[in-house]
Amino acid sequence: MTQLRLCLVAILAAATTLTAQQPGSPRYATGHWNADSLGNHRAVVRVLSGAPAVHALLPWRRRDQHPETKRIIVSTASGVRIRNTLPVSVTRESGDVAFEPTAGPGEYYIYYMPYQGSVKSNYPRITYQPPDSVADAAWIARAGFSTRGDQTAAAARLPIAHFVEFQAADSVDRMDPMEQIATAAETRALRMRYADEPFVLFPEDRTHSIRMSDDLPLRWLAGRANTPVTGTARPGEFYAFQLGLWALQDLDSVAVEFTALSGNRGAAAIPAAAFSSFDTRGVDWQGHPFSRRLRVSADHVQALWAGVMVPASASGRYIGTVTIRAAGMLPRKLPIELTISGAVIANHGDDEPWRLSRLRWLDSRARLDTTLVPPYTPVRVRGTTLSVLGRSISLAATGLPSQITSFFTDDMNSIGASGRAMLAAPVSLIAEDSAGRELHWTGAGVRVTRQLPGAALWASSSRAGALAMRTRAQLDFDGNIQYTIALTATARTSLNDVRLEIPFRRDVARYFMGLNRKGGAAPESYDWTWDVKRNQDAAWIGDVNAGLQFTLTDERYERPLNTNFYQLRPLVMPASWQNDGRGGCRFRTDAAAYRATCYSGARTISPGDTVYYNVRLLITPFHPLDTRTHFSTRYFHRYAPIDSIRAIGANVVNVHHATPVNPFINYPFLRPDAMKAYADSAHAAGMRMKIYYTVRELTYRAPEFWALRSLGTEVFAAGPGGGHSWLQEHAGSNYIPGWVVPELHDIALVTSGISRWHNFYIEGLQWLADHTGIDGLYLDDVAFDRTTMQRVRRVLASHGGPGERIDLHSANQFNPNDGFASSANLYLEHFPYIDRLWFGEYFDYQKTAPDYWLVEMSGIPFGLMGEMLQDGGNPWRGMVFGMTNRLPWTGGDPRALWREWDAFGIADSRMIGWWVARRPVQTGRPDVLSTSYVRAGRTLVAVASWAADTVTVPLNVNWAALGIDSATARFRVPAIEGFQPGGELRPGELLKIEPGRGRIVVIEHH
16 A cells, blocks of 8 residues: 555646636635545635624636535634634625634635535545534624625625635646636627527637536637637647537537648648547447437537547648538538647657547447457358357258257367257247237248358348248357347238247256346246346356357347446337337246247237347357466466565466556556556566456546547436536536545546447557557456457457456346346356456355356356455365465465465366266265366366265266276375365275365375
8 A cells, every 4th residue: 555655646646737727717726624524625715804704705606506505614724613604695606705703814714515425435425515504693793794685785894805716625626727617797798799690619729628518618708719720739640629619509410520621832631531520420339430419409518529630741830621510500610720840749649648639549440350369260151051169050041040059078178079959949030920820931041141251141031921021140250149130011910929939958958047047057947027127138048068148139229337337227128029018038848848938929010110129149158168278377466566476376467447557447548657567577577467447437537538528428328426526526417426446536437338438448458558568458347248349359369369368357246236137147248258257246155056156157158267256255166166266355365276286287187077977086966066187197186065064975986087097096185275184085985075165185096
């Protein structure tokens, strides 16, 4: 903590830019006091001579609404509260406060936004103290105030306490010049000057971010309206700037258009295409261009952020025009005068975040392709059979799978030659007429429309009477199939039901996860219906080496918020599948199959209408287990000196946010030199360094923060506001408060489920990989989709290939706030690109059954392995899944186990888990499980108990499978600190195992 505090001053200085004082505005400075008791803002006034009462006129120009509802506290310079205080007049423009100067002549403090609650928590809940009446009635009378009516005249007769300055409790709490409002009179005067115009434009420099939408800033009164856009840029720079649009009428479909910029002395023009207008158009996270329908209500301000890519060859003065249009209104044109000078700037200015050149990252298409990433192989197409790594899909005439086959071995260590069929019959979309009769689809069959190394696309059209079904699908190299299934009718068609049927082979449908069921054994029978309070639209069914997740959506799908923010923006119920509460899923076991049936119920399709029954199928597992990498990779999850981390046996360090090299959440760009130095020191020690960097929330320290706020709810999620005092005082309203680090005054907003910010994220990751040498990411839950995750993996693969690492942490989300989501089911689409799981807070390692461990926490059915967290996990049970806890988290120390792993050589073994029917070492009890780690001539056997009582079990060994002669074998029990004492077992001796514990035995030649 000492080291962290030493870095705070430098961090805050680097991240905070104090703007010069606005001419004509009151003086602002920074003071020091306990904000949790008095609020973040005060006025300093000076009393020149003794008097029983004085009054202070405060020209505060406040942006907060209804300041009269907030308490005012007056104190002496020594901090003693003055009880005899009377707020005479409190408006947003100014305040008049009378008080008794009990300390005589000198300075006094007037606190005008005291709050309740502490900001010294990760999710503060701040409310503002209401006015209180503590003044003595006799003092009020002596001061000349009546008990009713306007007190202004009485105050005017009092001596003046002279205003000195406004102060904020911290440099980041002070009101920026762009947050000092114009008065109502000033605003009216400006409106009258432009009474015949629909809107007024205020060109603004990038260093003065527009922050208010309900008020004009004082800065704009100094003759800035409808003036030319001017600026100075470097050659090669993406020059960012903004226009403030003040609407005098309601505006719709606001558009921004640029002409080319003509240079002087015969210089080549900068084309109009070099401009970006971020608030009116862009490129979405999938690479599709779009336009934003921008509406601005009368009397509101809209920031219009833009930028121009300056050619590296440009020099001198360039002139052009920007035109702002709104539907039905006369346009307004402003000249642009851009001066280009100096040396060519590096990376278009991206290395200096204050330039805001990175705004162009919002429209990036980087890594949007079908390029393969390790360990995946190209998609193969042979007729109507498609293959990806370890799996194949045969297509029926409807385009849906007729069979899915897995070639992964049951121990998940390799891909075999013989396959395991998953389906007992083809997958089908069944429509019933109003009489309940099944309609029969006829068509020309399926045709592959496109094949790429990383994807294959196909289409099919079928018809049943007046009903037509069009199927479009894409298989990606990871085993994901995205189906768009459109039903249309040529005549009004009444249907009794439309349903998806997936008939699993009974031997495959061993485990189940999702749709309000925790992971574990598949139920014989189960029924589920849609509920918006639950983040549930998918289920996974299968075995360790063969499984399938299905997800039900329609064309209106929007990614919901995850974790404890889910209820603020839950699932948009798919109109097709949910069908006003008629839809649901049922699961039944019969002699032939385990049938998953998702129905939608009765509906009528009118001519020309289209109903989308979209579905995603995700075939598991994704790849074999990489036990060698898993057992040789040891994580240390905390910022610390590299030498100390290496000394305890870890070889990968995860650098969280709130650290000296990565101080602010999800904006790891403000200390790149320190981050690179730390990464370099890790590499010199033969270690890897990864960072916390994701998108679920974003620090307000990001220089782009205000530009992103101008995009409405595109990047920042809509919500109830509140939270930290800084957010309430500066960010306005309609947001969701995010994570707070009090020590760093780091405050975040929650981002939307999906947006252009994901493009920025990919570019940011690319920049970090290029400039700091990070070796991967630590993801704390995932708020983006699988398209973005693919792009992430491509960025990392382009830098280091298989040596780069991504690990995913999640707390258990099976609770009301999180929508009762199983983390593994929720994030399964990302698992093809993850290297390790860390699940996590609130996961129960003591009371949950082994099938829950297997499906929900271990990652093994999907080709992954994991670690434990909550209370250190259970080391004995963890060993049968290859899991330990992670240093330096409390509750357990895995180093003794790591030493035994290395002494045995576990990284070179073949892991044969307890789930394998023909495992070489068994205990004879279903509640005492064994996993074998087999090497030539020796095997490490991990045994763990789920029995309720202490039990004794044998080790039944298949000697031929181990390649050990039973006559010369020994059973050695290695001494492992904190795990077990050492010893040796005699042949045939039973193992005694206490509840919730286990043993490790090494079987080897004597």
